[in-house]
Amino acid sequence: MTRGGLGCASVSFFLLCSQLGCRPEDANLGGAWSCPPSAAESCFFFDSALMAQSSLSDVRAQFDAPIDPDAAKAPSVVYPLDGTTEPSNIYDLDVQWRRPRSAQKLFRIRVESAALPFGRYELYIPCFPKNDGCHYNVPEQAWSANVTSQLRGADALLTVAASDGEGGEVSVSPAVHLRFTYAPVPGGLYYWSAHPPNTPPGTPDQGTTYRLAFGALRAAPFIRPNQENPKSCEGCHSVSGNGNLIAFTATDSLDGPKAGNFVARDTSNPTAATFPVSSKPDSTMIALNYTGTLGVIGFDNELSLKNLADGSSTPIASSLFGAEGHGYFPDFSPDGKHIAVTLSDSPDTPWAVSTGSIATLDFDGHAFSAAKVLVPMTDNEFHFYPSWSPDNQWIVFASAPRGVDPTRGCSDPNDSKCRAISYDQRNARLRLVHFPDGRVYDLNRATQGAGLTSTLPKFAPLPTNGHNQLFITFNSKMRYGIEVPDNSPAQLWLSVLDFERLPDDPSSAPVWLPFQSFGQKNHMAYWCDKVPCRTDVDPGLECGPEENCVDQGPPDGPVCIPIAPTVK
C-alpha cells in the first residue's frame, strides 16, 4: 500500500502527482502512446465534474501511477458483456462496473484498438453510484465520432481503471473484448410491452406495441389499448417484412380466454380498420408474409391461411402436420415460399407448448406441402419459436429441456400441466439451424447460460454491406449490469451473428437495447424493412420522439428516420 504515505486527503490529487513524479502516460499498458495535442478530442473525454476540479492533464496523470497487482481491488466491468459485438447505430452505451474500494474515486474507461486513429480512446470520470456499482453513460456524440464510427468491423478491448485521485496505485479491470459491426442494424422494430413504463407493481398485463426506427434513442407507443387497438388488451402481434402492415390479437383481458379477434392495420394509419373485426374470437399467434397480403393465423389449435385483402380464411389441414397433428408459432420465410412452425401434440396455451419440433412447409402461393421436420424433438429437449433469416437460409429458434417443471406445482410427468412449457421458459437457449440442411448451431454467447429465459428470437432485416453478419433480437431475463438484476421482467437484447465464425458459435454476447425502460416487460420484437410515417396524427407526431419523417420517394414514400448523433 503506497496510499498510506500520501498524507492529507484534502490535498488536491493533482498536486500529489507532481510531488511524486508521475510516470509516462503509457505506463499502464506498456508501449509508447502519443496523442497530438491538436487531436486531443479524438483521444480523451473528461466528464464535466472533473473539468471543474482540475486541469485535464492532471486528471490523466493520476493513471500514470504504478498498477496495483491485487486483483481483488480491480474494478470489474459488468456491462458491456465480454464478447459483445456493438452495432454501429446503438449510440447509447452505459458502461457499468463494480468497484471494490470506496477510496476509488476517479475512473478511466479505455478503449484500445489498432483501428482507432491513435490506438486508444479514454474517458475520465467519477463514479456515479447505482446499486452495487458505478456507471457512466458515454456521451453519444463523442462515442459515435471517436469510437463506433472508427471501428466498423474491428475488434477492441475495454478496461476500467480506478484511482484514488491522490496518486495512489491504479487498479485495472480485466479487459472486455468487443467487436463492432460492419454495418448499422437496419429497419424498424415493433415490440410488445406488458404495460407502460413506471407502472406500479402488480398492474395487470395490458399490452401495448411500441415501435421505432432502429437507431432512435426511444420507442413510441403505437398500438395502444382502446386507441389503435379497438379493445382494451393486446395479445400477440406480427408485422409484414415490408413494414406496411401490422396485425394483432385484440382482446378484453389477457387473463381471460386465451384468444381474441384478429385485427390488421396499415402502419401508416393504424387507427383505421382495414376490414371488419370478427364477432367471435379467431386469433392467437400470427405470421404475416413479407408484403402483408397473407397471414397464417393460429386459433383453437389450428392454423389458417388468411387473405388480408378480403379477410377470408382457409384452414390448413391438420394432416399436413404429421403425427403431432398441430402446428404452432408460424413464421413466413421472407421470400414467401415456406413457413416454419413448431410441431406439437401437447399445447399448453396458444403461445406455449410442452413438446415441439421445428418443421417447415412449402407454400406455392395458395397451398401448403406436408411439414418437413428440420430439428426433431428428442427425449431430452423440445424446440419452439422459429424465425426466418432475411436471406431465407437460416431459422433461429429456442430449445429447452423436457420434463416436469417443479415451479408449476405438480410432479406427474404424464400430466402436460406439470411439464416445462415454452413460454417464458427459464431454461430456454437460443439456437440456429440451416435451411434446408438442418445443421444446428448453439448460440451460447447470445444465450449467456441457462436459467435466464433467453427466448423468442427474431431476425432483423438484411444489412447492406453487412459482411456476413446478421442480427437477432430476443427477450431475456438476464441481468443488465448493475442496473437491472437477473430474473426481473424480460427485456429485449440484440446479438450479432457473424457467419465467419462458423462452425463455432456465430453469435456475440448480447447488447441490451437502450430504448427500453428498466422494469418494463417486453416481448416479441418483430422486425421490418422500414417504418412508415403515420398519417393519422397531428404534424410532428408522424414518427417517434427521436425520429424524423422523411419522404424517400417511390417506392417507400414517407418513412421515419432515426436522428443520429451529430458526428463531427
Add this chain to the structure above:
Amino acid sequence: MRCVVLIPFLLVLSGCSGSSATASVDGGSPDARPDYDTHRVSVPFLVDDQFIPSGCIGDCASSVLNNNDCPERGSPDAQGECHHFVFTANTAAGAWGWASVLWQTTEQNWGSLPGRAVAPGATGMRFYAAGKAGGEALDIVVGGMIPTDAGKACEDANECSSGVCKAAACAEPHHDTLNVSKHVELSADYALFEIPFGSKDYGSEVMSGFGWTAKMPKNADKIEFFIDDLRWE
C-alpha cells in the same frame, strides 16, 4: 388524503464551503467484497439514479406532463435523464395555480420510508435547464421535505406523513435535514445552474434530491421547460 407541509424555501447563495469530507478509507485486507457501505450513496451521484420525480403537489397531478422528450441534452456529457415538463394552466374551480414536483426515493414516500443515506462530502448540486420559450420562472429546492405533522391528532395512518398513527397521534416521519432553494429564470438555451449547500448539512437521510415549483403567470396557458444532468457533487 395525506398532506405534506414544506418548510418555506430558504435561499442559500453562499459561496463554496470548501469543506472536504473525503473519507480516508483504507482498503484493509484485500478480498472480493467491497469495503464500503453499498447502501450509502457516494458522492458525486446522479439524482435520477437515486430519486424519482414522483412527488406531485399543487396542480401537478392533473396538469403536469413529465416525459423525456428533450430536443437536445443540456451538455455534451449530460448524464442521467433529461426531463421535459409541461405545466398546463388548470382553470378548474379550486385549482391552486401552481405545481411542484419533488424527486423522491420511491413513489409517494412523503416520510413513511427512510430516505437515501448519502456519504458526506457533497457541497452542492447542479443541473442544466432551458425554457421552451425563455423567461420561465422556477423555484428550485433541494431537500425541503420536512413534514410537520408529528404529534398531530389522527384516526388513520393515511392521515400521517409517517404512515403511522399511534395512540391517536401521528408518529415522527422521516424527513430532510437539508433545505436549500433558489429562484431561477430560464432562457431558451440551456444554462447551468448551481445550488451550493453552503454550511447546510444533509444529515443521515435525504428524502428529496431535487424539486421545482412553478407558479402559473396570469394569462399564461402553460409553462414548458427542460431539466437535465441533475447531479449532487
